[in-house]
Amino acid sequence: MGLTREEIDREIDKLVDYSRKSGKIEVGLYQEYDVKRGLRDNTGKGVLTGLTEISDVTGIAINEKGERVPADGRLFYQGYNVSDLVKGMQNRRFGFEEITYLLLFGSLPTSKELDSFIEILGAYRELPEKFTRDVIMKAPSRNMMNSLQKCILTLYSYDKDADNISIQNILRQSLSMIAKMPLLAVYSYHTHRHYHMGQNLIIRNPKPELSLAENLLQMLHPDGQYTQLEAKVLDTALILHAEHGGGNNSTFTTHVVSSTGTDSYSAIASSLGSLKGPKHGGANLKVLEMFEDIKENVHNWENEEEIRAYLNKILDKEAFDHAGLIYGMGHAVYTLSDPRCVILKEYAKKLSIEKDVEDEFRLYESVEKIGKECMMQKRRLVKPICANVDFYSGFIYSMLDFPRELFTPIFAIARISGWSAHRIEEMVNGGKIIRPAYKYVGHHRRYTALENRD
Structure with missing residues (x-):
């Protein structure tokens, strides 16, 4: 007779214990062999593993003495300061499509080129016939990032030239996925809401005359309505999340997986898996949860001393999640300021006025x-x-009435433009397969026959 469920669980507990003991490496060995854990040196700076022209991230300046000193952060897309790009689009209906063009092709488009590019994205926005029913609505996941991965991988089956890794074909596939990502995310959420939460299922088609940001809002909101400020704020957020250098985890994943010569769908699905991790793409949700806790425990939001006392409790691991972290504070590169935060703060203030939540801001x-x-x-x-x-x-995102389940997918909807640019850059330069080294620190052992093992 086979093992009972309880016996299986006990055996698994034993195996888990074996895994912990077997996989545990003495911390001092990392220093002994000068291992750059997390691909960072002892100052926390990333180890140089590649070259890129797509974007640049700076948070340090050189003073008159030639010393490295903290500075206001700057982010550049293809050489353009992102602050200038956002400022230059203030009086325009949308800008994310233009930024996607810039990241992919290295230059800002003319009006004619931009109009043509927007039409191309519009043409690619439609999903394959019955894809929503046969893929999105079948076995819906409770996590929208997993739903996105499933959808992206399944698109491979609908592509007659899926394994062709010519630049022309990769570009076609990239534009198709960039255009489809909002639909995949929103439809996955509506399906999740229907099957797991018992809500009505509403699937609203995208409108070709609308920007990506506007379509996101009209497909998501129950009444399909949104204000111009809402669309502008979302468009700006997408721009700021579109790219952030080759060293962030998901973009580095794009390079690593692309270097094997695999197909575009596998590469993007891998990047989605990276972004799903709470240490990467899920941080904004952790910030929101922290503020909910602060709002419950700080009774006077205007009292700085009360706020200070509670934040110290958080840092002392006495409050919130007991991790000792103030989420949303600190960055590996930026020192005095994160330019993306500076811009988003300005738009958050405008939106808080429209939504009448200035006290929260x-x-x-x-x-x-x-x-x-x-x-x-x-x-x-x-x-x-x-x-x-x-x-x-x-x-x-909460002011825009986005559900929490879509916070990280919004990040993915923006960042796929950067991933696609980096995938093309990797393939154009035809580099070697990325293969870092690991030092073996275990012990060689003599084989023992099964019947002789204790």
Whole structure:
């Protein structure tokens, strides 16, 4: 007779214990062999593993003495300062499509080129026949990132030239996935809401005359309505999340997987898996949860001392999730400021006025200011610390009535433009397969026959 479920569970518990003991490596060995854990040196700076022309991220300046000193952060797309790009699009209906063009092709489009590019994206926006019913609505996941991965991988089956890795074909596939991502995300959410939450199923088609941001809002909102400010804020958020250098985890994943020569769908699905991780794409949700906790426990949002006392409790692991972290604060590269956060903060303020939640915005401002001071004092930090892009983005998405399940997918909808640009860059340069080294620190052992093992 076979094992019972209880016996199986006990055996698995034993195996888990074996795995922990077998996989545990002595911490001192990492220093002994000078292992760059997380591909970072002992100062936290990323180890150089590649070259790119797509984007540049800076948070340090060189003073007159030739010393590296903290500076306001700057982000460049194909050489253009992203702050200038956002400013230049303030009076325009949309900008994300133009930024996608810039990332993919290296230059800003003319009006004619942009109009043509938007038409191309519109043509690729439709899903294959019955894809929504046969793929999205079958075995819906509770996590929208897994739904996106399933959909992206299944698109491979609908592509007659899926394994062709010529630049022409990769570009075709990239444009198709960029255009379809909003539909895949929103339809997956509506399906999840219907099957797992018992809500009505509403599938609204995209409109070709609308921008990607506008279509996202009209497909998601139950009444299909949105304000011009809402569309502008979302469009700006998409621009700021579209790309962030080759070293972030999901973009590096794109390079690693693309270097094997695999197909575009597998590469993007791998990047989605990376972004799903809470240490990467899920940080803005953690910020939102932290603020819910702060709002429950800080009774006077105008009292800086009460806020300071509670933030110190969070840092001392006495409050919130007991991790000792103020989420949304700090960045691996930026020191004095994160340019994306600076821009999003401005739009968060405008939107909070329209939504009549200015008191919440002021609380965010206070936590940003006081949290920085608390962290500097508690951690005795030498390097300046700033709020990062995640600090205000979750607040913005909540004001736009996006459900939490779609926070990370929104990031993916934006970042696929950067992933696609990096995949093309990897393939154009025809580099070797990316294969880092791992040092074996175990012990060689003599084989023992099964009947002789204790």
